[in-house]
Amino acid sequence: MKTENIFIALTVVAWIMFVGFCIEAGVLAFNVVWSWFIENGLNIKSMGIELRELLSFSAWHHTVFGSLLTAVAVFKALLLYEGIKLTGKLSLKEPFSEWVTERLKRMADYAWQAAVASVCVEIYAEWLKKQTITLGISFDNDWSGFLLLAGILYVIASIFKRGIQLQQENELTV
Amino acid sequence: MPLIVNLDVMMAKRKMSLNELSDKVGITLSNLSILKTGKAKAIRFSTLEAICEVLDCQPGDILEYRNS
Structure with a gap:
């Protein structure tokens, strides 16, 4: 399989995931805002999340927890958006450029922010469980994956920075 | 850079x-x-x-080290 085809396949998958996370973020944000006006809140069980019990426990906790879940989805969507831009414009003839390094750094930042937000969600969810609230969310250590991804992306960005220097040296060798 | 290229000279x-x-x-x-x-x-x-051959000169005629 040619590298270009792999990039196209990756772009398509990233677009699908990006749309998915955008919808998730939108629904979660709407759910938070909706709960300020309607007492029962939205039924979003289809997304694997049940926050109505939390809403009946405390509107304040519901807003904070919902906002954190939205933040995680937004960071995941932003991470994928940068990935889409990267795979769409990356040139294999001259891969080392400031633009690519900047995209990789941004992706690493978003992965790091998603990891931090995921940790907050998990700690918060644990605390809420102790208050005997059923959330209907299953966590499978999301944050550790994002933390690892952020680390790998930072390393790749650093390698690209050195690559730019080598490419410039090569271009300025007569 | 202290290395000067005197190609124009x-x-x-x-x-x-x-x-x-x-x-x-x-x-x-x-x-x-x-x-x-x-x-x-x-x-x-x-x-x-190639440059030395065409210009009939030595590498030192083209490159010069000047301590700045």
Whole structure:
């Protein structure tokens, strides 16, 4: 399989995931805002999340927890958006450029922010469980994956920075 | 950079234009221009050898170390 085809396949998958996370973020944000006006809140069980019990426990906790879940989805969507831009414009003839390094750094930042937000969600969810609230969310250590991804992306960005220097040296060798 | 490229001086001495040197040495005009303006980061031995041959000079006539 040619590298270009792999990039196209990756772009398509990233677009699908990006749309998915955008919808998730939108629904979660709407759910938070909706709960300020309607007492029962939205039924979003289809997304694997049940926050109505939390809403009946405390509107304040519901807003904070919902906002954190939205933040995680937004960071995941932003991470994928940068990935889409990267795979769409990356040139294999001259891969080392400031633009690519900047995209990789941004992706690493978003992965790091998603990891931090995921940790907050998990700690918060644990605390809420102790208050005997059923959330209907299953966590499978999301944050550790994002933390690892952020680390790998930072390393790749650093390698690209050195690559730019080598490419410039090569271009300025007569 | 303390390394000075005196290519323009040698070209003036031999009364040779950049186009002519580019043709005779076999490197592009833009690369010669990079070398002449001192923007080059490195020079291949093969390029230096070709320039010295065409301009009938020594590498030291083209490159000079000036302690700044």
